[in-house]
Amino acid sequence: MQKKNARTAPIRWGIIGCGSVTELKSGPAYQKTAGFELSAVMRRDLGLAADYALRHQVKAYSCDAADIINNDNIDAVYIATPPDSHKFYALQVAAAGKPCCIEKPLAPSYADSLAIVNAFQGKDIPLFVAYYRRSLPRFNKVKALLESGAIGQIRTINAFLNKPANALDLSGEFNWRTDKTVAAGGYFDDLASHGLDLFAYLLGDFDIVKGLGTNQQGLYSSLDAVTACWQHKSGVTGIGSWNFGGCTREDRVVITGSKGEISFSVFDEAAVVLQTLSERQEFIIDNPENIQLHHVENMREHLVNDVVHPSSGKTALHTSWVMAQILHGE
Numbered sequence: 001m002q003k004k005n006a007r008t009a010p011i012r013w014g015i016i017g018c019g020s021v022t023e024l025k026s027g028p029a030y031q032k033t034a035g036f037e038l039s040a041v042m043r044r045d046l047g048l049a050a051d052y053a054l055r056h057q058v059k060a061y062s063c064d065a066a067d068i069i070n071n072d073n074i075d076a077v078y079i080a081t082p083p084d085s086h087k088f089y090a091l092q093v094a095a096a097g098k099p100c101c102i103e104k105p106l107a108p109s110y111a112d113s114l115a116i117v118n119a120f121q122g123k124d125i126p127l128f129v130a131y132y133r134r135s136l137p138r139f140n141k142v143k144a145l146l147e148s149g150a151i152g153q154i155r156t157i158n159a160f161l162n163k164p165a166n167a168l169d170l171s172g173e174f175n176w177r178t179d180k181t182v183a184a185g186g187y188f189d190d191l192a193s194h195g196l197d198l199f200a201y202l203l204g205d206f207d208i209v210k211g212l213g214t215n216q217q218g219l220y221s222s223l224d225a226v227t228a229c230w231q232h233k234s235g236v237t238g239i240g241s242w243n244f245g246g247c248t249r250e251d252r253v254v255i256t257g258s259k260g261e262i263s264f265s266v267f268d269e270a271a272v273v274l275q276t277l278s279e280r281q282e283f284i285i286d287n288p289e290n291i292q293l294h295h296v297e298n299m300r301e302h303l304v305n306d307v308v309h310p311s312s313g314k315t316a317l318h319t320s321w322v323m324a325q326i327l328h329g330e
Contacts, residue, residue: 011075011076012039013038013039014078015080017079017082018052019043025292026078026292028056032290033299033300039058039074040067043063046061076303077101078100086103087115099126101128106317108184108189113321120313126299126309127312131311133194134310134315135294135295135297136287136294139201139202142202146255152258153257154234157236157237157239158240159238159241160241160250161195161243161266161267162243162248162249163187175220177222178220179220179222180222180223185327186224186244187242188223188323195240195253197316200318200319204233206233206318208230209325209326211229213227214226217245226242227242251268262275
């Protein structure tokens with residue numbers, strides 16, 4: 001790639017793994033972002049890759065990741081495969097010297113996450129991770145309220161996510177999200193990682209983290225219930241519970257301060273609520289149709305205008321460390 005601020009042609013992206021997450025959440029965001037072009041996609045099933053390319057009007061497709069990574073007509077690569085293959089592909093992208101965005105979590109283990117980050121840092125190549133909530137206006141409103149002192153000194157955060165088993169869980173059919181060889185923490189890896197990364201963004205890095213996990217339902221091989229407690233380097237304390245076998249869905253986060261509290265949902269379309277002794281305010285902030293749009297636009301700002309992206313390999317590595325502490329005490 002040319003140096004930042006010297007490029008006039010679009011940055012041409014290729015996707016490795018054009019599965020469900022790329023249909024609406026992310027893929028179209030690369031097409032809608034000025035200065036970006038989605039030029040090629042890859043999926044191991046060539047027919048599915050061709051179908052995606054046709055429906056999304058992408059010029060090239062392949063069933064071989066090397067056709068994306070080593071293609072001179074591709075400037076940057078988005079890895080959207082399950083986490084157990086992230087390291088395999090990421091090290092190849094780093095060797096090719098191309099900027100990369102990797103779906104979250106960065107990798108199934110802290111060791112693999114560290115290897116990925118070191119590979120890109122060693123070559124001074126930009127690495128982004130799709131913890132896109134750091135770029136969403138809804139959560140930046142929460143951050144602005146906290147930084148303005150709206151609830152005084154921040155004391156603690158309480159996070160609770162409860163979901164019933166879904167039809168796929170009950171069927172016993174294969175699901176990589178609940179296969180311990182791919183995601184040892186199950187849905188915790190897939191979903192709680194978003195929340196934990198967001199909490200680090202809002203409250204600063206974690207310092208002390210403890211946790212435990214178990215499988216209560218026996219529906220699959222990975223964990224289905226995880227609890228944790230922690231302290232941020234700022235002194236803010238936190239507790240979290242994630243259960244994927246409850247009877248109802250509930251997604252609630254409450255940040256309590258010396259003068260009030262802020263509540264919101266990590267995943268649900270809910271208002272951000274500011275409650276103090278004197279008033280209650282609700283902020284309705286819609287997410288974009290393609291929820292990774294602002295994340296992708298911020299990658300453009302980083303690559304073209306030197307504006308630091310909020311979700312980097314370094315920040316995602318810290319989230320990997322937090323998750324390892326909760327699940328394994330590493």
